[in-house]
Amino acid sequence: MKRIIFIAITLFFALALYAQKDTTFYRHEVKMSLGDALLAQTLWTYNAWGDLNERKNNANLYANLSFSYFYRPVKWLWIGGNFVNYIGSRIYYDWREYYPNGKFQDFSKSKIKYCAAIAPEIRFSFLNKKSVILYGALSGGIGFENGFSTNRYKYPEINYYFHITYFGFSCNLGENKNIFLGGEVGGGFKGLFIFHGGYRF
Secondary structure (H helix, E strand, C coil), X not given: CHXXXXXXXXXXXXXXXXHCCXXXXXXXXXXXXXXXXXXXXXEEEEXXXXXXXXXXXXXXXXXXXXXXXXXXXECCEEEEEEEEEEEECCEEEEEEEECCCXXXXXXXXXXXXXXXXXEEEEEEEEEECCCEEEEEEEEEEEEEEEECCCCCCCCCEEXXXXXXXXXEEEEEECCCCCXXXXXXXXXXXXXXXXXXXXXXX
């Protein structure tokens, strides 16, 4: 086990050193991203018996738009944050809640009118080339939701949000390679698939 951990640590530092092979890089980055927010479209609630009920989402479109800034102290490390605002058709739910006396109540209009999150992020790149960068990232923060209250959900409310980027890339464009387009695959408050573009300076 110790040998596996040692090999993993050695491999990580070898990749980090390789990522810094070319010492020229931009330290600041501004980015705009569009995510699918698929994970936010299906939510669940527990009834009075402890049974899990799925709340159906009737929204035609639900996505998020985020704005980010990152500072890059070394070539393989970014430190920054995101402001994420959810957009598109708002979420309506239809679900039935059962009570201990056997009665139930149908809800047809629990609506989230607004949702936004602020989340710091740390990013590690494992490949840095002039034309392409490959990386992974981890972020987490707090979010604010406001909507129409029900007996189960009261608005406004504060929630915690987390996101892990399993794989991200940016294709660097322009004469100075400081304009970029790219995407990410991950899981969390920014969605499963994220497309982005930005500028480094």
